[in-house]
Amino acid sequence: MKSVRKIAVLTKLSALVLLSCAGLAHADINVGVTLSTTGPAASLGIPEKNTIALLPTTIGGQKVNYIVLDDASDTTQAVKNTRRFISENNVDIVIGSTVSPNSLSMIEVVAEAQTPMISLAASSRIVEPMDAKKKWVFKTPQNDIMMSLAIVQDMVARGVKRVGFIGFSNAYGDGWFGEFSKAAALKKIDIVSNERFAPTDTSATAQALKIMSTKPDAVLIASSGTPSVVPQRALKERGYQGQIYQTHGVANADFLRVGGKVVEGTLLPSGPVLVAAQLPADHPVRKVALEYVTKYEAANGKDSVSLFGGYAWDAGLLLQAAVPTALKKGKPGTPEFRAALRDALEAIKNVNGVHGVYNMSATDHLGLDQRARVMVKIVNGAWKYQP
Structure with missing residues (x-):
């Protein structure tokens, strides 16, 4: 009788272990997003937030959760949000912040936690010069x-x-x-x-x-x-x-x-996305940029596209390119997955975004070339491409 009970207990334990493993295998990918949707940089952060809402909720067969917080254009709040993502949400990657001071202040936090980050801010100092901390940081805006x-x-x-x-x-x-x-x-x-x-x-x-x-x-x-x-x-x-x-x-x-x-x-x-429809037909960004413009304007109104939403869209494209590779080396929610995701981002080649063509390397965590810029003039209250 005792042996029968022991077998029953072991069977239940085995079932629990299998269920636990199954849950781990299908764990969600958690993405922490801190944006400046209020404060002086709100006009930049709001289109980024609108764009995050358009990103896919499944990548590589895994469900993706985007946890979006406002940092109010404040460096201290950006750091608090980042710490919260890591300690409470166990995020696999951080996206943000909107402005350079915030992004620079977040580097120490993500590096300590060995969690990759894709900044949506412009300063070259976010990714240069490369060192042990910045190896965890990437960005989409042009330097x-x-x-x-x-x-x-x-x-x-x-x-x-x-x-x-x-x-x-x-x-x-x-x-x-x-x-x-x-x-x-x-x-x-x-x-x-x-x-x-x-x-x-x-x-x-x-x-x-x-x-x-x-x-x-x-x-x-x-x-x-x-x-x-x-x-x-x-x-x-x-x-x-x-x-x-x-x-x-x-x-x-x-x-x-x-x-x-x-x-x-x-x-x-x-960035080319601002004047997507005015670009030459053979521009490598034109097709992807027009697709984004169509989606964004369908959700937010005509002529509502900006560079800043485009930076968030490109962060999403980088994530979609890197996640399938990282999933081969680790499960979401683990240090192994975060490290693999960092490595996959660094290995990205020829990803066409709305701002340019991304080719990352160990020394270049932006990966854009001169195709990522055009000159624009404001004419009659609108953006005019300058060939």
Whole structure:
């Protein structure tokens, strides 16, 4: 009788073990997403959130859960969200944040947890120089130097010799000044002023007057989102007649809406998705970008596409390319899967996104080339591709 009971108990235990293993084999993939959907960067974070809602909920036969939190454009909250993803949600990967200061602050957390991260922010310092911590970090936005070179090439073509600079008083502005200075030096363009303003500032009159006193042929405003209108309005109100350039950090409909006539004629480098329908038929991004534009506008309205939603879409494409490979080496929710996912992201080749063609390597966790940029002009309140 005892032996019969023992066999019954062992049978139940075996069944429980099998059920446990089956559950592990079919564990969901958890993706932690921290975005700046409120605060100064909200006009960037909201289209990213809208795009996350369009990403597939099954990849490689595994269910995918996207856990989306708002970091309010704040570095401290971005870190809190990241720690929560890791400690409470056992995420396999983190996507975000929207802005460079937030993304930079998250690196320490994901590296310590050995959890891969795909940033949606622009600063090259997020992935460069490569080290033991940044080996866990990837990003989809074009680097500052790539876009700086595009601006400088346009300036040379227009005969610009002297440039005034004003940027955010944070990592974004500092990063842009550093990279733009290198690009300008290559073409012997003089940067005659270097001013800063905060994302929360409502006036930049003093900075505009200082810039104009140096008599620049053109001005570059290195900031992101709707706050970028502030220095441009100040320059226009003071009668500045030179060419104004912005960075790809303003490429969304809210910038056009808030800026109105003030931003008419502005030039900026952009990811191809912003002008997908205007691209040449043989552009490698055109087909994928048009597919994304169709899906996004069906859900959010005509002319609602921005670069920022596109960065989130490309993060999703990278995830779809890497997950099937990682599943061969580990189960979701385990350190083995996270490590395999990191390795698979690093090995990505020829993934066509809406911003460019991604080819990652051990030393390049962006993987974009010059096909990831075009020049755009604001004409009659709309984006106009500049061949």
